[in-house]
Amino acid sequence: xxxxxxxxxxVLMLAGxxxxxxxxxxxxxxxxxxxxxxxxxxxxxxEDTSKQYGDTGGLKLPLVDKPTKITWMVVSETPLNxxxxxxxxxxxxxxxxxxxNYSSATFEDKLRLIVASGKLPDIFNxxxxxxxxxxxxxxxxxxxxxxxxxxxxxxxxxxxxxxxxANSFGDENNKLYSWPIYxxxxxxxxxxxYRKDIFDKNNIPExxxxxxxxxALKKLKEIYPDSYPMASKTKEDIFRDLAYGWGIGGMSYPxxxxxxxxxxxxxxxxxxxxxxxxxxxxxxxxxxxxxEFLTATSESWTAKMTTGKSFVTWDWIGRLELxxxxxxxxxxxxxxxxxxxxxxxxxxxxxxxxDADFGISVANNANKEAxxxxxxxxxxxxxxxxxxxxxxxxxxxxxxxxxxxxxxxxDLATVEIKALEENYGMWVEGMYLNxxxxxxxxxxxxxxxxxxxxxxSANKFEPxxxxxxxxxxxxxxxxxxxxxxxxxxNEFNAKYIVNKNYGDKEWADWLAKAEKMGxxxxxxxxxxxxxxxxxxx
Numbered sequence: 001x002x003x004x005x006x007x008x009x010x011v012l013m014l015a016g017x018x019x020x021x022x023x024x025x026x027x028x029x030x031x032x033x034x035x036x037x038x039x040x041x042x043x044x045x046x047e048d049t050s051k052q053y054g055d056t057g058g059l060k061l062p063l064v065d066k067p068t069k070i071t072w073m074v075v076s077e078t079p080l081n082x083x084x085x086x087x088x089x090x091x092x093x094x095x096x097x098x099x100x101n102y103s104s105a106t107f108e109d110k111l112r113l114i115v116a117s118g119k120l121p122d123i124f125n126x127x128x129x130x131x132x133x134x135x136x137x138x139x140x141x142x143x144x145x146x147x148x149x150x151x152x153x154x155x156x157x158x159x160x161x162x163x164x165x166a167n168s169f170g171d172e173n174n175k176l177y178s179w180p181i182y183x184x185x186x187x188x189x190x191x192x193x194y195r196k197d198i199f200d201k202n203n204i205p206e207x208x209x210x211x212x213x214x215x216a217l218k219k220l221k222e223i224y225p226d227s228y229p230m231a232s233k234t235k236e237d238i239f240r241d242l243a244y245g246w247g248i249g250g251m252s253y254p255x256x257x258x259x260x261x262x263x264x265x266x267x268x269x270x271x272x273x274x275x276x277x278x279x280x281x282x283x284x285x286x287x288x289x290x291x292e293f294l295t296a297t298s299e300s301w302t303a304k305m306t307t308g309k310s311f312v313t314w315d316w317i318g319r320l321e322l323x324x325x326x327x328x329x330x331x332x333x334x335x336x337x338x339x340x341x342x343x344x345x346x347x348x349x350x351x352x353x354x355d356a357d358f359g360i361s362v363a364n365n366a367n368k369e370a371x372x373x374x375x376x377x378x379x380x381x382x383x384x385x386x387x388x389x390x391x392x393x394x395x396x397x398x399x400x401x402x403x404x405x406x407x408x409x410x411d412l413a414t415v416e417i418k419a420l421e422e423n424y425g426m427w428v429e430g431m432y433l434n435x436x437x438x439x440x441x442x443x444x445x446x447x448x449x450x451x452x453x454x455x456x457s458a459n460k461f462e463p464x465x466x467x468x469x470x471x472x473x474x475x476x477x478x479x480x481x482x483x484x485x486x487x488x489x490n491e492f493n494a495k496y497i498v499n500k501n502y503g504d505k506e507w508a509d510w511l512a513k514a515e516k517m518g519x520x521x522x523x524x525x526x527x528x529x530x531x532x533x534x535x536x537x
Contacts, residue, residue: 046062046065046094048060048061049061049062049092053092053382054381054382054385055380055381055382056377056380056381056382056383057152057153057156057376057379057380057381057382058152058153059152059153059373059376059377059380061092061093061094061377062092062093062094062095063093063094063095063370063373063374063377064093064094064095064370064373065094066094067094067096068094068095068096068367068370069095069096069097069098070095070096070097070098070122070123070367070370070371070374071097071098071100071121071122071123072097072098072099072100072121072122072123072124072431073100073101073102073110073111073114073121073123073124073125073126074099074100074101074102074125074428074429074430074431075101075102075103075104075107075125075126075428075429075430076099076101076102076103076421076428076429077101077103077104078101078421078422078425078428079099079101080099080101080425080428081097081098081099083423083424083425084390084391084394084395084424084425084426085386085387085424085425085426085428085431086099086425088386088391089374089386092377092386093373093374093377095370095374097374099425100121101428107126108126111124111126111127115127115135118140120140120141120363120365121363122362122363122365122367122368122370122371123360123361123362123363123371123374123375123430124360124361124363124430125358125359125360125361125429125430126358126359126430127359127361128357128359129169129170129177129178129356129357129359130470130472130475131359132177132178132359132361133171133175133177135177136171136175136177136361137171137175139364140363140364141177141361141362141363141364142177142361142362142363142364142368142372143175143176143177144176144177144178144179144362144372145158145159145166145170145174145175145176146175147368147369147372150369150372150373150376151372151373151375151376152376153376153377153379153380153434154179154375154376154379157180157182157354157379157434158176158180158354162354164467164537165180165354165356167469167533167536167537168356168466168467168468168469168533169356169467169469170469172471174536176356177361178356178357178358178359178360178361179356179360179361179362179375179379179433180354180355180356180433181354181355181356181358181360181432181433181434182353182354182379182433182434183353183354183434183435183437184355184432184435185351185352185353185355186351186442186452187351187452187455187456188317188338188348188451188452188454188455188456189316189317189351190241190314190315190316190317190348190349191314191317191338191339191341191348191451191455192312192313192314192338192339192340192341192342193312193313193314193315193319193320193336193337193338193339194206194311194312194336194337194339195305195311195312195334195335195336196335196336196337197333197334197335198220198308198311199216199311200335202219202220202223204216204219204220206337206339206340207339207340207342208340209346210245210279210342210343210344213342214279214282214283214288216229216312217229217230217283217288217312218286218288220288220311221286221287221288224308224311226309227308227309227310227311228287228288228289228290228291228304228309228310229288229289229310229311229312230283230288230289230290230293230310230311230312230313231290231293231296231301231304231305231309231310231312231313232289232290232293232296232301232313232314233296233297233298233301233302233313233315234314235293235294235295235296236294236490236493236494238280238293238294238314239276239277239490239493240253240254241314242276242280242314242342242343243256243267243273243276244341244343244345244347244348244349244462245276245341245342245343245344245345245346245347245348246272246273246275246276246343246344246345247272247343247344247345247347247462248265248267248270248272248273248276249267249349249462250267250462250465251349251352251464251465251467252465252468252526253267254266254267254268254482254485254486254489254522255267255522255523255525255526256465257463257465257466257526257530259463263523263527263530264523264526264527264530265523266514266519266520266522266523268485268489268514268519269510269511269514269515269519272344274507275344276343277493277496277497280497281496281497281502284497284498285500290304290310294494301313302323302326305323305336306323306326306327306334312339317338317447317448317451318448319336320336320337320338320445320447320448320451321445321447321448323336324336336447337447337450338447338448338450338451338454340454340460341455341460345462346460347460347461347462348455348460348461348462349461349462350461350462350463350464352464352467358429358430360375360430360433362375375433378431378433378434379433379434380434381434381436383433383434384432384433384434384435384436385436386426387426387427387428387431387432387433387435388417388426388427388432388435388436388439388441389404389426389436389438389439390404390406390420390424390426395408395423395424398438402438403438403440403443404438404439404440406420406423408423409423415440416440417439417440417441420440427439427441466530466533468526468529468530468533469529469532469533470525470529471529474525474528474529477521477525478522478525481517481518481521481522482522484517485514485517485518485519485522488513488514488517489514492506492510492513496510
């Protein structure tokens with residue numbers, strides 16, 4: 001899912017106008033607008049309807065004691081104000097949401113204008129946490145953890161169970177301006193895949209370690225001499241994608257956190273990195289790796305993986321079905337399956353359980369408490385079900401396997417989240433805060449479920465690196481170093497693998513060059529940030 005973010009330069013340029021707007025009476029206008037929506041006295045006794053809607057996490061429904069209207073800017077091609085979700089939110093919470101929807105193509109430009117005007121919607125998303133800190137410190141958006149006592153679901157997930165969140169995503173005072181998304185990622189989303197039909201036909205067992213993987217490719221090359229058994233479409237990203245199998249991968253690649261000595265290191269200069277590229281060099285030299293692996297297009301890679309030219313690759317698990325659907329008419333035996341990881345660790349990446357990069361924020365105005373409570377409700381099991389499943393008995397029912405069925409969408413071959421957005425206002429970017437894993441998004445095919453089970457049951461995951469909170473200066477340093485050092489690193493990788501004469505001498509030369517270009521300085525940035533992180537625990 002794409003994220004629409006503005007550049008730091010833009011935010012710096014517009015920060016002054018935001019601050020001016022915040023001090024020019026705009027809050028008074030919002031206060032007046034909010035008061036105008038009230039049709040009942042503030043001391044009116046409101047019946048508690050919480051029990052009607054499942055587990056609210058301790059929130060009392062409705063969330064307000066008088067009719068309240070708020071604005072919410074979202075990324076969607078679909079007008080949402082008359083959809084099921086909007087109506088249900090008003091019914092349950094007493095809050096009428098005026099959704100301001102903009103297409104993905106226009107959202108960033110519109111957000112730019114809105115930030116410049118200082119007239120922020122009550123809820124919006126699209127700014128990175130680092131950018132939100134700027135306007136948050138000017139009081140344009142609220143520090144969410146200042147209101148933790150009225151937000152039981154936020155408190156449970158991001159204070160009690162994961163107290164590191166403010167340390168990782170907040171400002172220097174641990175003020176958090178972005179509402180995180182919880183447990184969005186599927187456990188297994190990418191990895192090695194192999195043509196099980198070809199392996200079975202030739203009595204080649206699935207590999208369980210790196211040597212067995214190598215021997216399987218050699219056997220395939222003997223049987224199919226015109227093939228290159230392993231193909232790739234990710235070009236130079238292959239080194240990043242396979243790095244987890246050698247224990248040098250991470251979400252901040254080429255920096256990674258070494259659990260062995262609790263320090264951050266630059267992956268491209270480690271002995272394990274040399275082991276990885278030596279392995280790829282061996283595959284390349286023996287014709288086991290596609291000779292075009294650094295230049296292959298998606299189209300050429302697809303052609304090889306759907307014919308008899310290549311049999312193993314690394315990709316997204318959705319490819320298991322996509323390739324089969326593409327060729328099944330001509331080759332009904334085609335059977336692409338998820339394989340064991342390659343590399344000494346035998347592990348794949350761990351995807352984060354908590355993500356604050358969407359920048360879901362609340363404007364600091366008269367509606368802030370209502371807006372915060374609404375986000376907290378949508379984080380609760382009850383709100384999560386509404387946003388990502390719907391309303392049971394109204395737009396969906398569970399079948400005998402516990403899977404959601406949408407009677408109105410019965411003519412669709414597959415009910416995907418885009419259809420739920422268009423028909424019901426569900427799964428809108430910036431609104432799903434704690435997805436219900438009974439949702440169709442987690443309805444795995446038999447092959448995809450096999451991938452989940454294979455990795456989860458054996459716990460084949462590399463440890464998650466700490467999520468560090470870099471300063472502006474540190475971000476600038478990383479940006480300055482990364483472009484040049486990664487360019488040189490990728491150039492070296494290509495020459496080292498393709499040129500048979502490259503070996504230990506050229507590796508030593510690369511180490512010297514990398515150090516001169518700032519590899520140690522790159523790692524030091526993360527080590528300094530780690531010290532702050534540890535001190536704030």
